[in-house]
Amino acid sequence: SQKIEQNSEALNIQEGKTATLTCNYTNYSPAYLQWYRQDPGRGPVFLLLIRENEKEKRKERLKVTFDTTLKQSLFHITASQPADSATYLCALDGADSSYKLIFGSGTRLLVRP
Amino acid sequence: GAVVSQHPSRVICKSGTSVKIECRSLDFQATTMFWYRQFPKQSLMLMATSNEGSKATYEQGVEKDKFLINHASLTLSTLTVTSAHPEDSSFYICSARGGGVFSNQPQHFGDGTRLSIL
DSSP states (O other): OOEEEEOOSOEEEETTSOEEEEEEEESOOOSEEEEEEEOTTSOOEEEEEEETTOSEEEETTEEEEEETTTTEEEEEESSOOGGGOEEEEEEEEOTTOTTOEEEOOOEEEEEEO | OOOEEEEOSEEEEOTTOOEEEEEEESSSOOSEEEEEEEOTTSOEEEEEEEETTSOOEEOTTOOTTTEEEEEEETTEEEEEETTOOGGGOEEEEEEEEOSOTTOOOOOEEOOOEEEEEO
């Protein structure tokens, strides 16, 4: 069955550095991939969507790459700030329909001042 | 940006009570709404998908008689947890999306409902 893996260990970095989070998937070829941010006790907030025919997408300090050969997406936050501390979720469209999303378990990012 | 309002944010009630959670899209028409359940430090698990004016589609293992979903308009969907028990305690989150059934538009999430059954 399809599987999405995100690093369960928290990523702890110094303010100003670039944070890189990884999303790997198996047994599946998604048409698109999305990244969301979730703060404790809140619902996820949409950040970026990247399609299978796109290699890279940028939005302000955020950059997402999508490598369909490696079955991997990387999510980068440049010039990280303490306010970027949150859990970041990747999500892929479901194998049986393009309208459902399958979420990874998320990686917690902590940016130290 | 698109705003989804979920109410209530927290519910504490006795076992056997039925609890209704509302999800509203405030500034767009949500052709599809989704209901998720999330346990601490775990992924969002999709419970069901609802399209306005039609019956909800439930994921495998989700009891449709236990979790009643109504999507009566393009801006409102409700989830009713019937005869709730302690094992139903969880964080329930709704999301809404426009653009048709097979759209790849992003989902916009409510802030969740923390349900605690005593």
